[in-house]
Amino acid sequence: MESHGNVVHRGLLQTGDLYQYLLKTSVYPREPDSLKQIRTITSTLPRAVMGTSPDVGQFMSLLLKLINPKKTIELGVFTGYSALVTALNIPEDGKIIAIDHNRSTYEMGLPVIQKAGVEHKINYVESEALPVLDKLLQDTENHEAFDFAFVDADKNNYTNYHEKLLKLLKPGAIVIYDNTLWGGSVAMAEDSVTANRIEMRKYAIEFNEILAADTRVQIAQVPVGDGVTICRRL
Numbered sequence: 001m002e003s004h005g006n007v008v009h010r011g012l013l014q015t016g017d018l019y020q021y022l023l024k025t026s027v028y029p030r031e032p033d034s035l036k037q038i039r040t041i042t043s044t045l046p047r048a049v050m051g052t053s054p055d056v057g058q059f060m061s062l063l064l065k066l067i068n069p070k071k072t073i074e075l076g077v078f079t080g081y082s083a084l085v086t087a088l089n090i091p092e093d094g095k096i097i098a099i100d101h102n103r104s105t106y107e108m109g110l111p112v113i114q115k116a117g118v119e120h121k122i123n124y125v126e127s128e129a130l131p132v133l134d135k136l137l138q139d140t141e142n143h144e145a146f147d148f149a150f151v152d153a154d155k156n157n158y159t160n161y162h163e164k165l166l167k168l169l170k171p172g173a174i175v176i177y178d179n180t181l182w183g184g185s186v187a188m189a190e191d192s193v194t195a196n197r198i199e200m201r202k203y204a205i206e207f208n209e210i211l212a213a214d215t216r217v218q219i220a221q222v223p224v225g226d227g228v229t230i231c232r233r234l
């Protein structure tokens with residue numbers, strides 16, 4: 001993976017220069033200042049690579065405007081880039097249940113979110129994600145109640161999240177799963193994959209096969225950022 005400024009080139013495009021071109025030409029000039037600020041804050045962290053990439057943010061922004069969702073869920077908030085993308089693009093009365101088991105990174109982005117005037121849309125829950133989804137499911141009012149979900153937490157649980165989210169999402173609702181191409185490693189021979197990627201690569205491959213065979217959703221796997229899979233619940 002190469003670094004371009006504070007954004008990592010994940011190797012999905014032909015070259016790092018092409019990725020840089022895309023960012024400089026189409027993404028950065030249109031990225032709201034508040035998102036730039038969270039990206040800058042994130043770039044100072046040792047685990048900066050975890051932040052949602054700005055091209056994914058731009059892609060999500062467009063989708064969100066098309067869907068206009070009111071009830072949304074996010075799994076994996078980190079410093080809040082994707083939560084802010086969602087908050088900026090849903091209606092004034094839209095809400096995000098944003099779940100992460102480590103609030104300390106969210107605290108870093110929170111002043112920016114407050115200044116952007118959208119904190120009231122975010123219901124942050126510091127917790128493991130699965131129990132929160134289970135709790136939501138205990139109330140039948142939450143069944144088929146959500147319009148949109150973004151999943152960017154622990155990759156080994158994506159299949160568990162998918163099963164629960166399918167019960168929470170309305171027919172026609174969208175869920176986006178991030179990192180489904182895992183730096184392109186899903187298509188590499190195992191012996192050419194770096195040790196730190198082997199395990200997550202396995203989860204990504206398994207999950208991609210599950211989604212490809214899942215007749216409950218329409219899917220599109222898109223090579224933006226680290227690969228995202230968009231599912232429309234049928």
Ligand SMILES: C[S@@+](CC[C@H](N)C(=O)[O-])C[C@H]1O[C@@H](n2cnc3c(N)ncnc32)[C@H](O)[C@@H]1O
Nearest residue numbers: 051052076077078081082100101128129153154
């Ligand atoms: C890739 S980062 C999310 C990036 C974020 N979407 C953004 O826009 O920058 C993954 C996040 O998932 C959280 N996480 C990992 N496992 C989790 C779990 N089981 N339950 C809740 N949060 C989890 C981590 O604390 C981390 O903040």
